[in-house]
Amino acid sequence: MLKFEHVTKRYHETGDVLKDVTFHLQRGEIAFLTGHSGAGKSTLLKLIALIERPTRGQIILDGHSLNHIKENQIPYLRRKMGFIFQDYKLLQDRTVFDNVALPLVITGQSHHDIARRVRASLDKVGLLGKERQYPLALSGGEQQRVGIARAVVNKPPLIIADEPTGNLDPELSAEIMTLFESFQQVGVTVLIASHDLFLIKKLNHRVLTLDHGQLIAS
Numbered sequence: 001m002l003k004f005e006h007v008t009k010r011y012h013e014t015g016d017v018l019k020d021v022t023f024h025l026q027r028g029e030i031a032f033l034t035g036h037s038g039a040g041k042s043t044l045l046k047l048i049a050l051i052e053r054p055t056r057g058q059i060i061l062d063g064h065s066l067n068h069i070k071e072n073q074i075p076y077l078r079r080k081m082g083f084i085f086q087d088y089k090l091l092q093d094r095t096v097f098d099n100v101a102l103p104l105v106i107t108g109q110s111h112h113d114i115a116r117r118v119r120a121s122l123d124k125v126g127l128l129g130k131e132r133q134y135p136l137a138l139s140g141g142e143q144q145r146v147g148i149a150r151a152v153v154n155k156p157p158l159i160i161a162d163e164p165t166g167n168l169d170p171e172l173s174a175e176i177m178t179l180f181e182s183f184q185q186v187g188v189t190v191l192i193a194s195h196d197l198f199l200i201k202k203l204n205h206r207v208l209t210l211d212h213g214q215l216i217a218s
């Protein structure tokens with residue numbers, strides 16, 4: 001599903017921040033990406049999201065090499081990914097329904113399809129009753145579940161989460177992980193960047209560890 005083959009990312013100012021990184025995530029696999037601050041986790045996620053391009057090596061997503069993607073093909077490839085952030089990145093002046101609908105509105109789906117898929121997505125994260133509320137009226141855990149519903153509403157085969165439990169207590173973090181595991185069961189690949197070693201140790205998923213830009217365990 002997602003392959004990194006000898007990927008190096010060099011910044012002019014800081015040198016090689018990812019060094020010869022190779023790994024392969026299978027369809028339906030869930031993996032943590034961890035490592036010290038500055039190890040290169042965000043850079044790796046930016047390469048997947050096509051925000052940055054590799055200096056050397058190749059990234060293959062769902063059979064497409066990301067190396068030679070033209071600017072106008074980027075939106076098409078991003079639709080294969082759902083992004084989840086530590087600070088949720090919800091629009092505060094829009095309802096829960098509108099926040100989750102956003103990816104579908106952007107791709108020009110019909111009102112009927114949008115309503116159906118938003119409700120299905122909110123149902124999956126247990127927030128069907130809150131669709132008319134605004135994000136600030138919700139708890140942190142609920143806001144993150146809105147972020148997750150938005151990420152999965154167009155059924156992407158890959159979910160990328162950057163410190164998704166960073167603002168949540170252990171109990172809510174466990175709930176969020178249970179949600180990720182439910183997506184994994186339907187064949188979605190999930191990559192989670194996290195510093196939360198307690199959570200990582202407790203769950204028996206694959207761990208990719210970066211150390212000064214090098215992958216040291218896979």
Ligand SMILES: Nc1ncnc2c1ncn2[C@@H]1O[C@H](COP(=O)(O)OP(=O)(O)OP(=O)(O)O)[C@@H](O)[C@H]1O
Pocket residue numbers: 011012013014017035036037038039040041042043044
């Ligand atoms: N746009 C950039 N230009 C130059 N150097 C950069 C750029 N982005 C990141 N770096 C450098 O790359 C290295 C890796 O940074 P990155 O943000 O990927 O680490 P990280 O593992 O995500 O860290 P953290 O856990 O603190 O978020 C750092 O030394 C950083 O200064």
